[in-house]
Amino acid sequence: MKFETDIxxxxxxxxxNARAYAFLVEKHKEMVFSIALKIVHNRxxxxxxxxxxxxxxxxxxxxxxxxxxxxxxxxRIVYNSAISKVRKKKxxxxxxxxxxxxxxxxxxxDSNLFLIDEPDxxxxxxxxxxxxxxxxxxxxxxxxxxxxxxxxISAITNLTVANVKVKLHRIRKKLYSxxxxxxxxxxxxxxxxxxxxxxxx
Amino acid sequence: MxxxxxxNDELLKRLFKKISPESPSAGFSxxxxxxxxxxxxxxxxHQQTINKxxxxxxxxxxxxxxxxxxxxxxxxxxxxxxxxxxxxFNHFIVFLSKIPDYFSSVLMGLKQYSWFFAIxxxxxxxxxxxxxxxxxxxxxIFPFTLSGHEVK
Numbered sequence: 176m177k178f179e180t181d182i183x184x185x186x187x188x189x190x191x192n193a194r195a196y197a198f199l200v201e202k203h204k205e206m207v208f209s210i211a212l213k214i215v216h217n218r219x220x221x222x223x224x225x226x227x228x229x230x231x232x233x234x235x236x237x238x239x240x241x242x243x244x245x246x247x248x249x250x251r252i253v254y255n256s257a258i259s260k261v262r263k264k265k266x267x268x269x270x271x272x273x274x275x276x277x278x279x280x281x282x283x284x285d286s287n288l289f290l291i292d293e294p295d296x297x298x299x300x301x302x303x304x305x306x307x308x309x310x311x312x313x314x315x316x317x318x319x320x321x322x323x324x325x326x327x328i329s330a331i332t333n334l335t336v337a338n339v340k341v342k343l344h345r346i347r348k349k350l351y352s353x354x355x356x357x358x359x360x361x362x363x364x365x366x367x368x369x370x371x372x373x374x375x376x
Numbered sequence: 377m378x379x380x381x382x383x384n385d386e387l388l389k390r391l392f393k394k395i396s397p398e399s400p401s402a403g404f405s406x407x408x409x410x411x412x413x414x415x416x417x418x419x420x421x422h423q424q425t426i427n428k429x430x431x432x433x434x435x436x437x438x439x440x441x442x443x444x445x446x447x448x449x450x451x452x453x454x455x456x457x458x459x460x461x462x463x464x465f466n467h468f469i470v471f472l473s474k475i476p477d478y479f480s481s482v483l484m485g486l487k488q489y490s491w492f493f494a495i496x497x498x499x500x501x502x503x504x505x506x507x508x509x510x511x512x513x514x515x516x517i518f519p520f521t522l523s524g525h526e527v528k
């Protein structure tokens with residue numbers, strides 16, 4: 176489905192066509208739901224949060240200034256709602272594991288990662304993402320998956336631009352660190368298997 | 377490798393693009409639109425035709441009519457026995473035996489004061505319809521809760 180710009184739909188809504196909001200819902204529902212899901216880790220809760228965020232955004236449309244992008248504003252609503260929900264459940268967001276990250280420098284990002292097949296790289300990334308905190312997961316997805324700018328992410332997460340940059344830098348290192356660790360253990364297990372085969376032969 | 381940072385990491389960008397976004401359950405958009413559009417339909421569909429003052433007048437008349445009708449014209453409560461004795465019991469039996477007559481008197485009264493009852497019935501009917509339209513029967517059954525286009 177091809178969508179018009181958000182501004183187009185917003186103008187339709189303000190001129191009395193409330194049904195135009197359905198297009199905005201359809202356009203942003205996946206990212207809104209993904210943000211909620213990355214934070215609450217429960218599909219039902221994520222759907223409820225996403226639904227509330229859309230309704231809340233609609234009801235507050237009169238207060239929306241075109242200074243920011245609608246999507247940024249909407250993502251901020253869902254991000255805050257999800258964080259509140261998690262805090263209510265007393266599930267503290269896990270801070271960045273600095274000891275792990277600081278022991279891993281940029282220089283040591285292994286070029287072997289670039290040599291393996293893309294499906295393997297993808298699998299390693301999927302597993303490495305599980306090691307990130309909820310906040311980190313949202314930040315990295317917004318940046319790499321949804322192409323949001325640093326400024327957008329700053330507005331969504333209520334972090335400073337500098338803080339977002341530092342976090343992205345750390346998250347990248349963390350991801351490569353985890354991917355490298357997994358690849359090394361995989362290589363070891365393959366070597367062990369080869370050795371075992373050789374011995375038994 | 378040293379020159380690659382988070383900003384120009386093509387590998388991560390490419391891999392992240394391969395992650396398919398999570399989708400909510402079917403009918404997600406429709407449910408949101410139902411939540412958004414429903415109150416607007418209610419607001420536009422129901423335009424309250426009778427204002428607060430008129431409701432107060434109708435309710436006052438509706439309350440006044442039975443009082444005038446029973447207490448002033450018919451002295452209905454004078455016939456109720458207040459202490460139990462042979463005489464009062466006798467009166468009570470007489471009263472019971474006359475109940476059918478009272479019903480015929482009520483019927484006669486209905487005919488005599490038919491326009492009062494017409495107003496009463498119309499008032500109660502309008503009150504009921506208005507309450508139904510507002511979907512809040514209990515809150516709106518009293519005149520002082522009926523005002524303007526408030527959405528509950």
